[in-house]
Amino acid sequence: MEQINILQIVRPSDGGIKEHVKSLLNNLNPSKFKIYVVCDNNTIYNIKQYFKDKVNITFLPIDIKGEISYLSDMQGIYSLTKLLRNNSFDIIHCHGLKAALLGGIAAKTVGHKNIIYTAHSNISFKTSQITNTYFYKTVEKVVSHISKQIIAVSEGIKNEMIMRKIPAERITVIPNGIDASRFKIETDKKHIKRQLGIPEEANIVGTIARLAPQKNLETFLKGAAILLSSMPELRFIIVGDGPLKKQLQEKAIELGIESKVTFTGYRNDIPEILHIMDVFALSSWTEGLPITVLEAMAAEKPVVATRVGGTPEIIEDGLTGLLVKPNDEKSLAEGIMHILSNRLFADALGTAARKNIVENYTIEKMVESTEKLYFDLITKRRPIT
Known part of the structure; x- marks a missing residue:
């Protein structure tokens, strides 16, 4: 079987997202997957040093800001769109709401449909003000509409998303795992x-x-x-x-x-x-x-x-x-x-x-479930639940 080309889009993070991505990329089967990672140069530096020699990874530096920045975000969408037009990726896997928004818009622009969004946290804290409530819920609705599958790292996140009218059948719970x-x-x-x-x-x-x-x-x-x-x-x-x-x-x-x-x-x-x-x-x-x-x-x-x-x-x-x-x-x-x-x-x-x-809560279980989701998406089988 040919390798599946996975594009991972990662927003800047010094916390759980970085640790999750490090563990995932370091343990995906290199004979089955060719991994490309889009993130800013600082994130590349922070996570690259942890990878095993066997990992089949190519880093593609694109400056994706953690915060909302109109000019920077437009540049990010343009760079991602250009990347998607010039390369063939089987799956686009976005980590965090910001990465999913920019990656999703770029994918939609070029007609790419195999998009996965991993929700690493609830948006409830971000929605403490009325303006933020409307903004983040709107972004989440856009992202969930574009994404073919959503990974929630906990049942709590899944339940909150369902309460916000995101279809349950598109949400797969894959808990974080560690070594x-x-x-x-x-x-x-x-x-x-x-x-x-x-x-x-x-x-x-x-x-x-x-x-x-x-x-x-x-x-x-x-x-x-x-x-x-x-x-x-x-x-x-x-x-x-x-x-x-x-x-x-x-x-x-x-x-x-x-x-x-x-x-x-x-x-x-x-x-x-x-x-x-x-x-x-x-x-x-x-x-x-x-x-x-x-x-x-x-x-x-x-x-x-x-x-x-x-x-x-x-x-x-x-x-x-x-x-x-x-x-x-x-x-x-x-x-x-x-x-x-x-x-x-x-x-x-x-x-x-x-x-x-x-x-x-092992890395092996997390990676096994993620790999299965990748294969299910490629073969158009029903995703795991």
């Missing part, structure tokens, strides 16, 4: 703590997130302040970077906890960083299927996370982690305190969490 073996490691915890300026004996509550509004890290900091009032020896780490870094650092100062909170910035040693944490916490307002939670669970860390998006699909409350109300620092602090005060409970959560990831 759990990367997180079963031995590491020198004392050395990493010393690097970060954290006392060796201190318990650590950590989070890994892009420092952006939807991650609601102010609630994480407020929860930290509550905990420090009764457990002053605790330390907190926030791993990641983003537009709100300065604002969050100022919030830590305002709360009087700046000496107990470490902003590590971007790290490429996530398995090692996870292993110094005693509790992993996620305070998001909205999520698709958070890869950082999958990774923390694979590292056998007890997780406290907000009950939003696809997170309750990963965490069974009280068995594989704890779920708390969003935007509620008291609830978050109580969940963390419950784990820190009960070592046996914490260990049981961590063990059950890793078992869940190993059995249900």
Whole structure:
């Protein structure tokens, strides 16, 4: 059988989309698929270094902005249209709403019909204002009309899309998957703590997130302040970077906890960083299927996370982690305190969490389902559900 040519269009991302795309492209069968990736030069640099030698990938730099920019978007559509006219792709797979909008318009222009759109997150956070509500819902309707198939990374995303009148039969749920073996490691915890300026004996509550509004890290900091009032020896780490870094650092100062909170910035040693944490916490307002939670669970860390998006699909409350109300620092602090005060409970959560990831959220399952969808689309069989 001839190789299937897949064009992947990726918007700029430092978070879950980048990790998802890295895992997918690094594990698609190179004997069956020839992969072309359209993204900006910075994204190419960030993901190219992770690919195995066997991967059959060609990178095509086109500057697709993450935000809406009329001039830049018109240039992006023009470049994509030219690319599609001059090349033969069997499937166009777009990651994120912005990539799907530009890629979908270009594909429609040249008459290409085999378009897949992966929805990595809900649009509910973006639609907090009336004008944004109309805009994003309109964009989503355009994208869903153009796309032959939509991949939702969680049942929660699928259900929200159905509520917005997107046909259920065109939505396939393929959960994110990770390589759990990367997180079963031995590491020198004392050395990493010393690097970060954290006392060796201190318990650590950590989070890994892009420092952006939807991650609601102010609630994480407020929860930290509550905990420090009764457990002053605790330390907190926030791993990641983003537009709100300065604002969050100022919030830590305002709360009087700046000496107990470490902003590590971007790290490429996530398995090692996870292993110094005693509790992993996620305070998001909205999520698709958070890869950082999958990774923390694979590292056998007890997780406290907000009950939003696809997170309750990963965490069974009280068995594989704890779920708390969003935007509620008291609830978050109580969940963390419950784990820190009960070592046996914490260990049981961590063990059950890793078992869940190993059995249900592997890269192999994600890639197998995606490959099947590709073949179904090419052969015009009914897509998987």
